[in-house]
Amino acid sequence: MSSASERTDPRITRTITALQRAAVELASQRPVSRITVAELAGRAGVTRATFYNRYSAPLDPLVEALYADLETGHRLEDRRRAEGYPGPELLRLAVAEVADHVERFAGVYRHALDDPADRGVYDALVRHFNDYALTFLARATGAGLPAPGLPGADQQVIAQFLAHGFTGAIKAWLSDPSITKDDLVDAAVACAPAWWAAAGASAPPKTVDQGRR
Incomplete structure (x- = not known):
């Protein structure tokens, strides 16, 4: 669950939104179990390190x-x-x-x-x-x-x-x-x-x- 600081930091909000949108787009094309972190991060326009700062898997x-x-x-x-x-x-x-x-x-x-x-x-x-x-x-x-x-x-x-x-x-x-x-x-x-x-x-x-x- 997002902390109060995460919810008010526009950079974090944009990153989360981008990753969520990318996950939905890719998972609408094929099972999420076949999506790699590198692919998801690339679609969202963030680095893998940024992804792993918050999540563990697509x-x-x-x-x-x-x-x-x-x-x-x-x-x-x-x-x-x-x-x-x-x-x-x-x-x-x-x-x-x-x-x-x-x-x-x-x-x-x-x-x-x-x-x-x-x-x-x-x-x-x-x-x-x-x-x-x-x-x-x-x-x-x-x-x-x-x-x-x-x-x-x-x-x-x-x-x-x-x-x-x-x-x-x-x-x-x-x-x-x-x-x-x-x-x-x-x-x-x-x-x-x-x-x-x-x-x-x-x-x-x-x-x-x-x-x-």
Whole structure:
């Protein structure tokens, strides 16, 4: 996760942005596991030493870029929650935002899907959804919300179940051309537990920390 000084130093910001953009461009052409640091640094216009000052592998800036885009959707969800959107509508819109994200980075996700050596992209997606689910559950239980059926089971297990299930649904969508984005959204909403929508509508906004990778 970026420090405060990194976020305010325009040179560092430009370097990070360039490396993230280069990672997305290259990973949209072929699996990120086949991208070299030298190639990525060259595309970004920086030295290998500059790359290694922050990252260890091309997957790292790629995941950072993916998380940043997903986080934009979470902020939109928080605004909608604050505006009083009903739980079921919030759920559908949140799932649709993720589907839109996958479409924006379709090349990245499809290349990762086809290469067994490239599982890091989907592992990162699972971690993202796991962190989001844990934050959601902590926010809901901490607020003492009147959410029908809010589970009392282990939250780590619940979060992993939801994260792997949603990531698996995305893989199924991308693997089968006959499955549409609307099919994905419909299926994910149908599989979501009833307590998710009930808790989500009234939970106070809180952005998930995407610094963990």
